[in-house]
């Protein structure tokens with residue numbers, strides 16, 4: 001119970017607000033944009049992941065499995081579209097069989113429902129008639145939804161329970177005062193008992209307001225989509241995914257039949273020149289300079305420069321993007337990629353040594369809980385992430401002790417622990 005402020009009106013922030021307001025907490029969501037879901041939540045692939053890829057036992061694996069079920073139930077309850085179009089992860093040649101076997105192993109350990117392995121082209125083509133490949137795993141319950149509509153429906157629940165969702169409220173400062181948090185925007189000032197920060201691409205910037213560790217920093221990675229021409233959407237029945245490169249946290253360019261029956265191709269992964277840089281012309285000198293002087297910049301560049309050059313070339317030169325897509329559907333023609341279908345920017349957390357954080361990461365500074373890494377599948381997992389944060393960070397004796405400790409030290413927040421370490425569940429009450 002208590003007065004809770006939530007920074008960020010994407011699906012994770014609004015799912016938290018909904019869960020807290022449903023049990024009677026006084027909740028206020030502060031969102032800087034003029035509408036909800038303006039960033040990652042409104043610019044993603046719309047896939048409800050079934051949990052194929054994630055390291056067994058990780059937060060991604062457990063919260064994705066629980067979150068998938070919760071999102072399906074929420075859509076049923078609200079009459080929102082939820083379509084189980086199914087996903088094929090396809091090994092195009094023998095060199096990808098080892099990585100495919102690892103995905104199959106993880107999927108089975110993660111309890112992905114009704115997963116099957118396919119080793120002949122005939123069976124592959126019963127599922128996707130135009131696909132090419134030597135083997136695949138098929139997840140029939142992977143689904144598609146509209147995450148922006150889901151977030152809007154969750155926000156309606158928040159308002160119905162007496163909570164506030166304030167748009168156009170950009171949090172510009174937070175200070176700790178007597179165990180509470182003063183939150184300032186250009187148009188308001190509030191004092192909350194606790195604050196949860198779900199600021200996506202800005203999560204490291206907002207974390208710094210309360211003296212949290214600057215690491216992990218957010219590295220914005222843009223993912224660009226093409227759309228299949230309407231007369232060619234019959235090339236794809238559900239979803240066709242590549243076997244992802246295990247060294248990289250992204251899944252690779254894929255084909256997805258969306259909830260409104262359009263088929264998009266993408267996303268790739270290119271470094272964005274601004275945190276909210278949706279094309280090459282949106283460039284922030286500040287964001288780029290901050291990324292370049294981060295200690296992890298050179299180790300990361302050294303490790304992934306080849307991949308970077310490859311992805312950037314594909315972004316700038318359509319035939320290169322097309323070639324990647326055509327590996328899976330040989331009948332595809334360049335003209336079938338009819339137009340660019342927008343882009344999303346991923347908030348990927350990045351450590352001092354140049355490592356890209358794989359798992360979800362939560363951090364705590366006194367009464368402020370910070371979601372510092374919530375990339376894919378965080379939209380799928382959003383309702384489960386909300387429950388996890390409430391159980392492990394808000395409703396524990398240690399949460400009460402933290403608040404008391406902050407009262408004692410007042411405006412001098414403790415240094416934040418390493419967020420990767422702080423993803424370990426806290427003891428439950």
Ligand SMILES: Cc1cc2nc3c(=O)[nH]c(=O)nc-3n(C[C@H](O)[C@H](O)[C@H](O)COP(=O)(O)OP(=O)(O)OC[C@H]3O[C@@H](n4cnc5c(N)ncnc54)[C@H](O)[C@@H]3O)c2cc1C
Nearest residue numbers: 008010011012032040041044045047171200344375378380
């Ligand atoms: C290209 C792409 C494809 C993806 N595909 C999938 C997929 O198919 N399935 C899946 O499960 N996940 C997918 N994801 C990941 C998923 O979209 C995100 O994990 C999820 O949307 C994160 O939600 P969020 O609420 O944390 O962040 P966001 O949606 O980014 O919301 C953060 C909000 O905080 C606000 N904010 C920031 N700073 C402030 C401030 N100072 N004051 C007030 N408000 C502030 C922002 O305006 C924003 O609205 C994809 C992501 C991308 C980019």
